[in-house]
Amino acid sequence: MKAERKKRILQLALWTWTWVATLALATFGPIFLWKENKTLTITAIIVNLINGGLMVLANVKMFRQYDELEQKIHAEAMGLTLGATVVVGLTYSLLDQTNLIQSDAEISVLIFFVGITYLVTLLINRKKYL
Amino acid sequence: MKNKVRQLRKEKGLTQEQLAEIIGVSRQTINAIEKEKFDPSLPTAFKMARIFGTPIESFFYYD
Numbered sequence: 001m002k003a004e005r006k007k008r009i010l011q012l013a014l015w016t017w018t019w020v021a022t023l024a025l026a027t028f029g030p031i032f033l034w035k036e037n038k039t040l041t042i043t044a045i046i047v048n049l050i051n052g053g054l055m056v057l058a059n060v061k062m063f064r065q066y067d068e069l070e071q072k073i074h075a076e077a078m079g080l081t082l083g084a085t086v087v088v089g090l091t092y093s094l095l096d097q098t099n100l101i102q103s104d105a106e107i108s109v110l111i112f113f114v115g116i117t118y119l120v121t122l123l124i125n126r127k128k129y130l
Numbered sequence: 131m132k133n134k135v136r137q138l139r140k141e142k143g144l145t146q147e148q149l150a151e152i153i154g155v156s157r158q159t160i161n162a163i164e165k166e167k168f169d170p171s172l173p174t175a176f177k178m179a180r181i182f183g184t185p186i187e188s189f190f191y192y193d
Contacts, residue, residue: 067156068155068170068174069155069162069168070156072168130158
């Protein structure tokens, strides 16, 4: 079980790091490396998208490797995060549309919110069950 | 649900780590079951019953 878990963690780490690297390449490549060559930009974006898909698959395999309590802890955290993100995301978008906030609504803010919410709910659930 | 998992595990001379290894869950899960913070799935309960050599209803009961 421990060896299997180690393997899954390494696979997830690998796909996560390569996803971050290909995202950086797709973001900064057109500015610093290939000076707005559309073919290279599209290729970089497709590579990043495929890499992202493989990262998600590695995450699913990792989740399936968890035992029943770990799955419950993560599933509850994911459910809470999904619900909170939909509600907060739409409110954030509404604030932008009604010009109640100065800046434009950015997807990065929502991604940051997802990460923090998942982490906090995970810690609360671990405290609750473990 | 209430249970007597800790008592039966000790009677069998097993540590939480050993029981977890046999059943295929983490030690934390065994600890959570013993503290009655988490009710295990039926397959896990059946595996425990096989190890303890006693029916499920003799160590898991609804209070």
